[in-house]
Amino acid sequence: MIDREQVLHVARLARLALSEEEIERMSGELPAILEHVERMNELDLEGVEPTSHVVALENVLRADEPRPSWDRDRVLGDAPDPSDGAFRVPSPQA
Amino acid sequence: MSVPDGYEAVIGLEIHVQLSTRTKMFCGCALSFGDEPNVHTCPICLSHPGSLPVVNERAVRYALQIGLALGCEIAPWSIFHRKNYFYPDNPKGYQISQYDIPLATAGTLAGVRVHRVHLEEDAAKMIHVGESGRIHGSASSLVDFNRGGTPLVEIVTEPDLRDAGQAREWAQLLRTTVKQLGVSDVNMEEGSLRCDANVSIRPAGEKELGTKTELKNMNSFRFLERGIAAELERQRAVVEAGGEVAQETFHFDPRTGSLTPLRSKEYAHDYRYFPEPDLVPLAPTEEMLREAREALPELPDERRHRYENELGVPEVTARQLAFDAELGEYFERAVQAAADAGAADVPAAAIANWVTGELTARLRESGDGEAGPGSSKVSPDALARLVGMVEAKQVTTGAARKVLAALVEGGGDPAEIVEREGLGQMSDEGELEAIVERAIEAQPDAAERVRSGNPKAIGPIVGAVMRETKGRADGGDVTRLIHEKLGA
Amino acid sequence: MSDLLELTAAQAASGIQAGELSAAEYLASYAEAAAGEDLNAYLWTQVPETDARVADGEAPLRGVPVAVKDLFCTQDVPTTAGSRILEGYRPPYTATAVRMLHAAGGELLGKTNMDEFGMGSSNENSGYGAVGNPWDRERVPGGSSGGSAAAVAARLAPCAIGTDTGGSIRQPASLCGIVGLKPTYGAISRYGMIAFASSLDQCGTLTRDVTDAALLLRAMEGRDACDSTSVGIEGGVEAPSREDLSGLSFGVPRELSAEAEGIEAGVAAAFERALGTIRELGGEVDECELPNSAHGLSAYYVIAPAEASANLARYDGVRFGLRSDGNADLVDMYERTREAGFGAEVKRRIMLGTYALSSGYYDAYYGRAQRVRTRIVEDFAGAFGRFDFLVTPTSPTVAFELGARTADPLAMYLSDYCTVPMSLAGIPAISIPAGLAEPDGGGPELPVGLQIAAPAFAESRLLDAAYAIERGIGFDAKPGAGEGA
Numbered sequence A: 001m002i003d004r005e006q007v008l009h010v011a012r013l014a015r016l017a018l019s020e021e022e023i024e025r026m027s028g029e030l031p032a033i034l035e036h037v038e039r040m041n042e043l044d045l046e047g048v049e050p051t052s053h054v055v056a057l058e059n060v061l062r063a064d065e066p067r068p069s070w071d072r073d074r075v076l077g078d079a080p081d082p083s084d085g086a087f088r089v090p091s092p093q094a
Numbered sequence B: 001m002s003v004p005d006g007y008e009a010v011i012g013l014e015i016h017v018q019l020s021t022r023t024k025m026f027c028g029c030a031l032s033f034g035d036e037p038n039v040h041t042c043p044i045c046l047s048h049p050g051s052l053p054v055v056n057e058r059a060v061r062y063a064l065q066i067g068l069a070l071g072c073e074i075a076p077w078s079i080f081h082r083k084n085y086f087y088p089d090n091p092k093g094y095q096i097s098q099y100d101i102p103l104a105t106a107g108t109l110a111g112v113r114v115h116r117v118h119l120e121e122d123a124a125k126m127i128h129v130g131e132s133g134r135i136h137g138s139a140s141s142l143v144d145f146n147r148g149g150t151p152l153v154e155i156v157t158e159p160d161l162r163d164a165g166q167a168r169e170w171a172q173l174l175r176t177t178v179k180q181l182g183v184s185d186v187n188m189e190e191g192s193l194r195c196d197a198n199v200s201i202r203p204a205g206e207k208e209l210g211t212k213t214e215l216k217n218m219n220s221f222r223f224l225e226r227g228i229a230a231e232l233e234r235q236r237a238v239v240e241a242g243g244e245v246a247q248e249t250f251h252f253d254p255r256t257g258s259l260t261p262l263r264s265k266e267y268a269h270d271y272r273y274f275p276e277p278d279l280v281p282l283a284p285t286e287e288m289l290r291e292a293r294e295a296l297p298e299l300p301d302e303r304r305h306r307y308e309n310e311l312g313v314p315e316v317t318a319r320q321l322a323f324d325a326e327l328g329e330y331f332e333r334a335v336q337a338a339a340d341a342g343a344a345d346v347p348a349a350a351i352a353n354w355v356t357g358e359l360t361a362r363l364r365e366s367g368d369g370e371a372g373p374g375s376s377k378v379s380p381d382a383l384a385r386l387v388g389m390v391e392a393k394q395v396t397t398g399a400a401r402k403v404l405a406a407l408v409e410g411g412g413d414p415a416e417i418v419e420r421e422g423l424g425q426m427s428d429e430g431e432l433e434a435i436v437e438r439a440i441e442a443q444p445d446a447a448e449r450v451r452s453g454n455p456k457a458i459g460p461i462v463g464a465v466m467r468e469t470k471g472r473a474d475g476g477d478v479t480r481l482i483h484e485k486l487g488a
Numbered sequence C: 001m002s003d004l005l006e007l008t009a010a011q012a013a014s015g016i017q018a019g020e021l022s023a024a025e026y027l028a029s030y031a032e033a034a035a036g037e038d039l040n041a042y043l044w045t046q047v048p049e050t051d052a053r054v055a056d057g058e059a060p061l062r063g064v065p066v067a068v069k070d071l072f073c074t075q076d077v078p079t080t081a082g083s084r085i086l087e088g089y090r091p092p093y094t095a096t097a098v099r100m101l102h103a104a105g106g107e108l109l110g111k112t113n114m115d116e117f118g119m120g121s122s123n124e125n126s127g128y129g130a131v132g133n134p135w136d137r138e139r140v141p142g143g144s145s146g147g148s149a150a151a152v153a154a155r156l157a158p159c160a161i162g163t164d165t166g167g168s169i170r171q172p173a174s175l176c177g178i179v180g181l182k183p184t185y186g187a188i189s190r191y192g193m194i195a196f197a198s199s200l201d202q203c204g205t206l207t208r209d210v211t212d213a214a215l216l217l218r219a220m221e222g223r224d225a226c227d228s229t230s231v232g233i234e235g236g237v238e239a240p241s242r243e244d245l246s247g248l249s250f251g252v253p254r255e256l257s258a259e260a261e262g263i264e265a266g267v268a269a270a271f272e273r274a275l276g277t278i279r280e281l282g283g284e285v286d287e288c289e290l291p292n293s294a295h296g297l298s299a300y301y302v303i304a305p306a307e308a309s310a311n312l313a314r315y316d317g318v319r320f321g322l323r324s325d326g327n328a329d330l331v332d333m334y335e336r337t338r339e340a341g342f343g344a345e346v347k348r349r350i351m352l353g354t355y356a357l358s359s360g361y362y363d364a365y366y367g368r369a370q371r372v373r374t375r376i377v378e379d380f381a382g383a384f385g386r387f388d389f390l391v392t393p394t395s396p397t398v399a400f401e402l403g404a405r406t407a408d409p410l411a412m413y414l415s416d417y418c419t420v421p422m423s424l425a426g427i428p429a430i431s432i433p434a435g436l437a438e439p440d441g442g443g444p445e446l447p448v449g450l451q452i453a454a455p456a457f458a459e460s461r462l463l464d465a466a467y468a469i470e471r472g473i474g475f476d477a478k479p480g481a482g483e484g485a
């Protein structure tokens, strides 16, 4: 079961700066949802294979042929902080 | 090497190889090196909303070839996972990689076990641009996604290496192997080959592994060896001081040649791997495997055997030639040249000796050591002919060394150089006898000592003869004549 | 004018093909209706231009305006996924499904409102305001494709496309009294469809009748080289024409009907009447079991948030979309941008999914949920061994009041109780109007939906059966709200 400490840890993993009020609410809501989810535990799943996909496909591959890339100004046009033909971000070392 | 007595080094390598496909791993953007930033991008490699990856067929083929070349078992069925972490060079917030079911496992190369070989995508490039004067005057970085999404094969060894030198040699062998497959440029300086090391020490004979540290960014084989040596040195000091080695990651600084611990990332890592739902499994068909096998060239280990068993090259030399692709190529071309010239009496072993010995040494002196013989002024054909002349006693070994030096200097034809420098071996016995007699007369007491049974005393006399003949005389003939003259 | 808006897409298309109807006039009347709407169903509209790009023959949708859920990327047209984090974002490319509609002659009418990133069952989670249900604007239209459903029901569009991850097309279609089709997973390309839960997301249709559903599906289905998981529908899609159900069997899974969690009396009654109609049409109806389907929601609320937590990591303020100001450092930029850009439900699901995948919990949650999913797939395989189709109410309740479930996430999640199992199994399911019913506790009558599910890629058979039942039920009620507002 998830407590306040875990809420904070998970928020850090997810890069969410939750407000105090949100942390409060999550600390209440998440356990409630997980409690419902944990009804799964009633089932005996011994030896049951996991399903991560319902499509029965294999080896869907693309030929190694170049397609024209996109106009740099166009893609930089979507960027919050374009600079010198690149995407600028606060330095990780900062 | 530098480990406290009773301890042994335990080293494992983690190698990333950029595949030389035409396009990226999951999109049709062309691969490039050194282009303007962000000119090879699209919604997929920029991870725009709604974009989806599609696997590059050639990347899979190349990865299969690497797996087979390393003697791995190819998984009949493997899947991609998402490795989740936030970083600006990782545009989706996850790297598509392989996790619990990699493409290939359980291989071995030159006695070192290969744990796994898997496919993944490369990260983008970040350039730190220092103070931007903006946000709290903080520094900023520029992200260039040209490299982002380049197909990578990650090769992980078991911790079977026992010293820095061995690690370097093995990494070089791996490089040669991959280069011969033609699936990557494997250029460490350009980053198409990246080598991280896991290093620990433990009491000799102990099965249990010690706490290992991770070394990154050693972008040349020399740095790889230096980095590992330095880390073993550091761990030794820690242990000898009665301390404990801590789980850490170090960054190797090529400028200072020293290791600096990486700032432990803001938060603990938890990659939250789970199967990538946007891709379907890889299940190499018989045909895919056959194609990959057929594409395999002669690999270094096989070469070594051929040099030893078919060309009669001594083990150590054969290994040296086979494990250094360029040296090997040069050697093979020289042997071919000799054969073409119908010089069947020029043994490959002799050529091998000159290539790995004298030639390599001269080139290193002349500073072209790194460049290698292929790009030197000495053509394989010239070397073959020079060796032929030595074998035919047309020049002495000493003279041949002088000729080789001249070849390294300005290239050309060995025969001409011999002519020009008058280095041909003396065939006229009479002329040589005269010189020997003069040398004996010049040093009566040395001659006396030889007569009275002191063989060592012959040295000065031989030396004089050699000086006089400028090394054109065969050392064996000279000593024989001196003994005859002195009746000793 | 208003009778123009009563035409189905198929009727309008054939009128335009026959030259009896002016495409320009038809498009203009819808453009006007969409621009003047007051349900907040649209986030962006335009007056579509017709062009002669398609020869009549190969243009089954020629001149037909289509409302597109804002989850689909449309080149240079604002695309927000209902989220503030994508405010002002204009994609550099267009989703495959939208391109195919356009290629078939369809015209983009507008982008419809939705629950942020498809996460919701009431459209109240939109970053751009809630959407009113045309039958009663104080009630929700359902979600997450609420804007598309409301627009079609209110005659603000003849037809629309949406996406369905756990019921996001079927449930709003049910609450708005229209037809909603979720095809087999892989039938339509996901390329350009902003991802919520990649192994569940599927593009589908919201239309006024089954014939239009077939028309749009036919235009969009197909294998797409840009989507590794797309396969298309073998044999294509036929226009439905079946008159009766003789020789067809319909299973009624107890767990998802009479015993469904929180099912309203009016809904149960309407469902029973629909079963009666199926029998009258010659269909064979019998009870059956999907023993694990009661755990569908549990599995779904682990798998979907887990995949979402990764799919939404790309909204980091680096390459597009929102970036917060005054960031101290990189991590600060990430955390404050995502904190400011995402709404409460999205954050809740990201937290849930991140937790379910985090070290030490993977097996207990994600691993387990995947195994439950396997069980559910097996349940359906078993049921389809006995029956041609399975039928359930689409939603346990009729449209509920705005705000009624916002305080209680679990209550909201229960809205998808009957639709989630089909999503987990990846099979096709359609919701058609089954009649009207009073909500528990009284009030004006509201639409009830009948869900019909079929085996994977049996869309043609499914649409045929749905067509026959649709005619048998003869639902002709219309909402009052949308028009003339």
Ligand SMILES: [Mg+2]
Residues within 6 Å of the ligand: B016, B120, B154
């Ligand atoms: Mg890696």
Ligand SMILES: [Zn+2]
Residues within 6 Å of the ligand: B024, B027, B028, B029, B040, B041, B042, B043, B044, B045, B046
């Ligand atoms: Zn690209």
